[in-house]
Amino acid sequence: AQSVTQPDIHITVSEGASLELRCNYSYGATPYLFWYVQSPGQGLQLLLKYFSGDTLVQGIKGFEAEFKRSQSSFNLRKPSVHWSDAAEYFCAVGGRTGGGNKLTFGTGTQLKVEL
Amino acid sequence: DTAVSQTPKYLVTQMGNDKSIKCEQNLGHDTMYWYKQDSKKFLKIMFSYNNKELIINETVPNRFSPKSPDKAHLNLHINSLELGDSAVYFCASSQQTYGELFFGEGSRLTVL
Numbered sequence: 575a576q577s578v579t580q581p582d583i584h585i586t587v588s589e590g591a592s593l594e595l596r597c598n599y600s601y602g603a604t605p606y607l608f609w610y611v612q613s614p615g616q617g618l619q620l621l622l623k624y625f626s627g628d629t630l631v632q633g634i635k636g637f638e639a640e641f642k643r644s645q646s647s648f649n650l651r652k653p654s655v656h657w658s659d660a661a662e663y664f665c666a667v668g669g670r671t672g673g674g675n676k677l678t679f680g681t682g683t684q685l686k687v688e689l
Numbered sequence: 690d691t692a693v694s695q696t697p698k699y700l701v702t703q704m705g706n707d708k709s710i711k712c713e714q715n716l717g718h719d720t721m722y723w724y725k726q727d728s729k730k731f732l733k734i735m736f737s738y739n740n741k742e743l744i745i746n747e748t749v750p751n752r753f754s755p756k757s758p759d760k761a762h763l764n765l766h767i768n769s770l771e772l773g774d775s776a777v778y779f780c781a782s783s784q785q786t787y788g789e790l791f792f793g794e795g796s797r798l799t800v801l
Contacts (some may be wrong), residue, residue: 608789612730617693617779617792625788662730668787675720675787676745679732 576601578667580680587655588688595650595683597665607648608666608677609639618664624648635659660687692716693793695780701799702770709766710796712780720744721763722781722790723755732779738763739786770800 622633737745
């Protein structure tokens with residue numbers, strides 16, 4: 575069964591500091607990996623995705639993530655956090671299976687930004 | 690122009706009532722989904738339709754009945770509402786049966 579672990583429930587960083595949010599996944603085949611962001615009262619917005627190819631992927635809002643197959647990880651990074659980045663971040667795993675697109679989400683990491 | 694839109698955004702109702710949530714997408718996608726987000730923000734898939742055909746039906750009480758009149762619409766009807774049904778329900782769509790999902794803004798259901 576596929577699963578996603580986001581070990582950090584809450585993270586607080588100062589504005590301008592770097593950020594890394596951790597994500598570990600379990601998937602029986604080639605995974606498709608995603609990071610979504612959810613602001614309060616809003617839906618989920620896709621930050622970036624990995625399907626294949628270059629293991630370092632760039633996303634919107636200055637975010638990037640690196641796929642490490644050996645570690646089953648897909649950590650999200652940003653070199654300098656802005657106050658507007660405060661939100662809930664979800665990592666998700668899915669794949670190209672015959673059973674339909676069952677994206678499995680992690681439990682989320684809530685990011686707080688101190689000014 | 691909203692890509693995935695859900696109505697209503699908020700729904701407050703009594704236990705035992707029946708309610709519906711509607712979803713429409715204008716992205717031309719073939720696949721649509723319902724996800725449930727509980728009070729701890731955990732997201733779980735409920736249903737998925739591809740071209741009006743049900744392809745994913747997770748372990749959901751049969752009080753929940755999805756209906757897809759066409760590939761741009763996916764509605765969710767809930768009978769005999771219970772307290773535990775209180776959650777945010779998200780509609781989403783994708784171009785194919787895999788890949789990234791595009792989410793609506795959610796419908797917050799509160800059962801009293």
